[in-house]
Amino acid sequence: MIRLLVVDDSALMRRLLGSVFSQEPDFEVAFARDGVEALEAIAAQRPDVMTLDVRMPRMDGLACLDRVMLENPLPVVMLSSVTEAGAEATLEALRLGAVDFIGKPAGAASLSIDALAPRLVEKVRAAAGARLRRSHRLAERVRLRTGLAAAQETPARAPRPVLPKAAPLPRAATAPGSPPGLVLVGCSTGGPTALDALLGPLPADFPWPILIAQHMPASFTGPLARRLDGLCALTVEEVTRPVPLQPGHAYVGRGDADLILGTRAGGPVAMAAPSDPDRRWHPSVDRMVDSAMEHIPADRLIGVLMTGMGYDGAAAMARLYAAGGRTIAEAEETAVVWGMPGELVRAGAAGAVLPLESIAPALIGALGQAHEAWR
CATH class of the missing domain: 3.40.50.180 (Methylesterase CheB, C-terminal domain)
Structure with a gap:
């Protein structure tokens, strides 16, 4: 059984997503309304995979994802707006450690969720079996666990790593x-x-x-x-x-x-x-x-x-x-x-x-x- 945590501040989206996954025999679904509730649910329930909205009150999706990947890494699929601003946030989420993303239904979500459902289930099921890179943000995790990271409720996002440059080709x-x-x-x-x-x-x-x-x-x-x-x-x-x-x-x-x-x-x-x-x-x-x-x-x-x-x-x-x-x-x-x-x-x-x-x-x-x- 795949333990899924759905994190979204919209009651309608929680209901629609719950309906989609409740029809799948291998999913057990729990819910959280924002990043704060999500962190509490992760600590208590240890889900296998999580879907995460970006825009939420109290603690948004990126701040929540940052905490999750540093403290209790698990596969995360982002539910993102398909606007360019949503794309920028999604790419930041992927940098922070999210496994995948899917465009969030716009307009009449209840009408579009049926078309989205097969792809959503496929992505979340694949994410549940995904291999998280152990080296991803390893230095940050070590600093956090040894008390060297600043004690903040929402840690600042780390700067992008400077990748080494190879020598010019012959x-x-x-x-x-x-x-x-x-x-x-x-x-x-x-x-x-x-x-x-x-x-x-x-x-x-x-x-x-x-x-x-x-x-x-x-x-x-x-x-x-x-x-x-x-x-x-x-x-x-x-x-x-x-x-x-x-x-x-x-x-x-x-x-x-x-x-x-x-x-x-x-x-x-x-x-x-x-x-x-x-x-x-x-x-x-x-x-x-x-x-x-x-x-x-x-x-x-x-x-x-x-x-x-x-x-x-x-x-x-x-x-x-x-x-x-x-x-x-x-x-x-x-x-x-x-x-x-x-x-x-x-x-x-x-x-x-x-x-x-x-x-x-x-x-x-x-x-x-x-x-x-x-x-």
């Missing part, structure tokens, strides 16, 4: 006349913080452009790209129009659309295409990889499949691997949800299976020594 990787290449990254649940770890160590002169398909709504991918751009040496931008690919750049696919590769007179371009209705997740990792293989030789492509629920990307990266491309799957011990990379491993198409912190060095090593065989 010039041989970008020798004149070498054919262009591309890194293709797919992720979903747990992806935003995994992208921090992947892009942070890459140098500004990283020789191959990077395309990123992160499953998110359209209002979230722009803030995500801006956040990543401020955290790493690469230039990171959201793809909303055809963009010529450049070294030292990473391109985040727009949510609710698909990210595909095309060509123009000047060379390859990243483009946002209407989402393919035959594909379940968007931006689709499978479609991104397949489109890249149409324009760039497989041996000039590296596919990286990281944490995420489901199987998007595994089939296309298996085709890439079979055609002579290189693939990396995030290892189970660091993935929040080992769905997508696990499918690639089970297909026998992961050229390397690496913990998250080893993926960036592997990319640097592969492109810095391009003459050496990957396999």
